[in-house]
Amino acid sequence: MSRIHNIAVIAGDGIGPEVVPAAMRCLDTVADRHGFVLRWTEYPWGSAYYHENGVMMPADAIRTLAEHDAIFLGAVGDPDIPDTVTLWGLLIPIRRRFNQYVNLRPVRTLPGVPSPVRGAENVDLVIVRENVEGEYSEVGGRLYRDQPGEAAIQEAIFTRVGVTRIAEYAAKLARQRRKRVTSVTKSNGIVHTMPFWDEVVAETLANYPDVELEKVLVDAMAAKLVLQPTAYDVIVASNLFGDILSDLAGAIAGSIGVAPSGNLNPEREYPSMFEPVHGSAPDIAGQGIANPIGQMWAGAMMLEHLGEEAAAREVVEAFEAVLASGIRTPDLGGTATTAEFTEEVDARLRALPRPEGTR
Structure with a gap:
């Protein structure tokens, strides 16, 4: 029977709804390769929800999120809403109620990123x-x-x-x-x-x-x-x-567009949350050119936290290989769209030989 990980998804604001599905696609591919399932549940919380309801997330949001193994967050922030509202209305309450006292931010030079x-x-x-x-x-x-x-x-x-x-x-x-x-x-x-x-x-x-x-x-x-x-x-x-x-x-x-982070509860009493560092980037939102690496790397960190270390390594190796081949989004000096870069990463993952013990 497949291992199942229940993941809460909050794509959020700006480029979040663009890079989150891109990362989810690659994570699903690697999950299938390694014989586990990521059961995604998407929640429409964030600034759009605030414009309609006057709050960034509903009153029972913390209780709802607590039922998941991890939280996959895109971005929070809207030029029309004060940052104190967006940050303290969603991100910080989640960090504190779930005692995510470690914010882990790896920084590494990537191939092809000067x-x-x-x-x-x-x-x-x-x-x-x-x-x-x-x-x-x-x-x-x-x-x-x-x-x-x-x-x-x-x-x-x-x-x-x-x-x-x-x-x-x-x-x-x-x-x-x-x-x-x-x-x-x-x-x-x-x-x-x-x-x-x-x-x-x-x-x-x-x-x-x-x-x-x-x-x-x-x-x-x-x-x-x-x-x-x-x-x-x-x-x-x-x-x-x-x-x-x-x-x-x-x-x-080289770019904060590639930087991931994990908000960790090391004792695993509560779900941990994984997000890119780059924020909502409203200046490029909707243009289809956002760099999905930060979100993909955050997803790899999530897989590692869930005990799927081999799958996590493959995700990182795949986007590194795409970068090394010269394919980059505009923030890194390239011309690839979000969709084109994601397609290349996903194709590399699908081309890998199946791990032993999986069908």
């Missing part, structure tokens, strides 16, 4: 971003709204549990790679939360004596990533710093 940075031909790093606390806390507010003395307060919340578990995840991941963790901080200027981050990370990594720990201030890290992008292995950072540095690293590798 970097704008000299010496960045062999970038291979992973950013481990704390995903549910830190600078993106809901604690704070506005005082004297719309008056001359108006004030805004935003509190950054760091807990020992939160910092410890993200540091442990980074250390365990580094053990599977090159055994180096770089912790990004700003403890010379932010005098309470960042020294606390440093202390807890150091205490945690002391339990992993085979893993080298380096501490780098975030401003220096931004420069180092440009000057020495191949020098890093696993980078662990707070919610804000990890968010910013992952976009920078993606651009150094």
Whole structure:
């Protein structure tokens, strides 16, 4: 009997409804090859749903999503709706209610994708971003709204549990790679939360004596990533710093259009969510030229999380082979449409010999 994985699909906004079906097609192909089934359930939530209903998703959305093994998200964002509404109305509630405290963002130079940075031909790093606390806390507010003395307060919340578990995840991941963790901080200027981050990370990594720990201030890290992008292995950072540095690293590798991410609940008590980094890209939405690699790679990460490692590797190898052949979408300097690139990836997957033990 085939293995069945129940996947909730939220294509969302902008180019999401273009790249999500493209990725689903390739994932279905590789699933068929390896004898498992991805049972997709699509939900029409996002900005279009907001325009009709005044909310990004229904009140029972979290309960509905909890019934699935994983969530496959396209993009969230609409120029006509404030980002605070789109982000806090869908993405962040899912991350927090499902305790997806790891935001995992691999960054790697891909074949045929030149970097704008000299010496960045062999970038291979992973950013481990704390995903549910830190600078993106809901604690704070506005005082004297719309008056001359108006004030805004935003509190950054760091807990020992939160910092410890993200540091442990980074250390365990580094053990599977090159055994180096770089912790990004700003403890010379932010005098309470960042020294606390440093202390807890150091205490945690002391339990992993085979893993080298380096501490780098975030401003220096931004420069180092440009000057020495191949020098890093696993980078662990707070919610804000990890968010910013992952976009920078993606651009150094060639394009944030190819960058994936996973919002992980490592204990698997709740479903994890997989999405590309690129956002809704409203400037090219509807033109059929969006790069589907970020979504495909996010899908490969989802397969790996579901225990389908061999299938995940094939998806990555297939889009890498298409890139190496010179076929690229316009964001990478090519002329291929979303559909044309997807067709090439799918064709390569179908041409592979059947794995042993499958029919």
